[in-house]
Amino acid sequence: GENVEQHPSTLSVQEGDSAVIKCTYSDSASNYFPWYKQELGKGPQLIIDIRSNVGEKKDQRIAVTLNKTAKHFSLHITETQPEDSAVYFCAASILGNQFYFGTGTSLTVIP
Amino acid sequence: SAVISQKPSRDICQRGTSLTIQCQVDSQVTMMFWYRQQPGQSLTLIATANQGSEATYESGFVIDKFPISRPNLTFSTLTVSNMSPEDSSIYLCSVEREGETQYFGPGTRLLVL
Numbered sequence: 001g002e003n004v005e006q007h008p009s010t011l012s013v014q015e016g017d018s019a020v021i022k023c024t025y026s027d028s029a030s031n032y033f034p035w036y037k038q039e040l041g042k043g044p045q046l047i048i049d050i051r052s053n054v055g056e057k058k059d060q061r062i063a064v065t066l067n068k069t070a071k072h073f074s075l076h077i078t079e080t081q082p083e084d085s086a087v088y089f090c091a092a093s094i095l096g097n098q099f100y101f102g103t104g105t106s107l108t109v110i111p
Numbered sequence: 112s113a114v115i116s117q118k119p120s121r122d123i124c125q126r127g128t129s130l131t132i133q134c135q136v137d138s139q140v141t142m143m144f145w146y147r148q149q150p151g152q153s154l155t156l157i158a159t160a161n162q163g164s165e166a167t168y169e170s171g172f173v174i175d176k177f178p179i180s181r182p183n184l185t186f187s188t189l190t191v192s193n194m195s196p197e198d199s200s201i202y203l204c205s206v207e208r209e210g211e212t213q214y215f216g217p218g219t220r221l222l223v224l
Contacts, residue, residue, distance in 0.1 A: 043215040
């Protein structure tokens with residue numbers, strides 16, 4: 001089955017700096033890659049996703065890039081704010097099938 | 112997107128007892144899933160709740176321990192049976208419409224003493 005690795009496990013950045021979280025996957029058939037943000041005491045919330053026919057997607061301060069050849073994808077957050085502090089999970093799937101989640105990255109934005 | 116509610120939001124239970132968690136979504140969905148998230152860990156899929164038939168369980172999870180119902184396209188329950196402290200976790204419901212992503216409920220935080 002699919003194996004998703006996520007790095008780093010913890011990340012601290014100064015407010016206003018950028019944060020990058022990276023994930024790799026093993027199954028070349030995977031074609032859908034969502035990112036979720038989980039705040040303390042809440043369920044995971046979808047923040048951005050990308051399909052394998054696209055190399056990059058951006059939504060305001062958040063962007064995701066995908067390298068199918070290398071089987072890795074990354075989340076980029078620019079101009080970080082304290083409210084970006086949370087745990088972020090990546091996932092990989094063949095759309096319509098099981099999601100395989102990374103191990104999570106705890107992001108702390110220091111004011 | 113989808114608006115998903117879970118009940119209860121949290122509970123403290125005694126070992127040996129059972130707890131049923133409810134998941135309600137605001138509109139019909141194709142798929143409903145149940146996940147477990149142990150403290151500081153990632154999400155582990157317990158089972159897929161199938162409407163009108165038995166749930167499909169992942170390796171390591173069995174129906175006797177985690178019976179699941181899905182009577183219609185907007186509602187599902189997960190029961191954690193004969194609980195032990197090792198069952199202390201967050202239990203998450205998620206839903207998926209055909210061809211779309213998964214959306215998660217707020218979770219049920221369970222502590223077993």
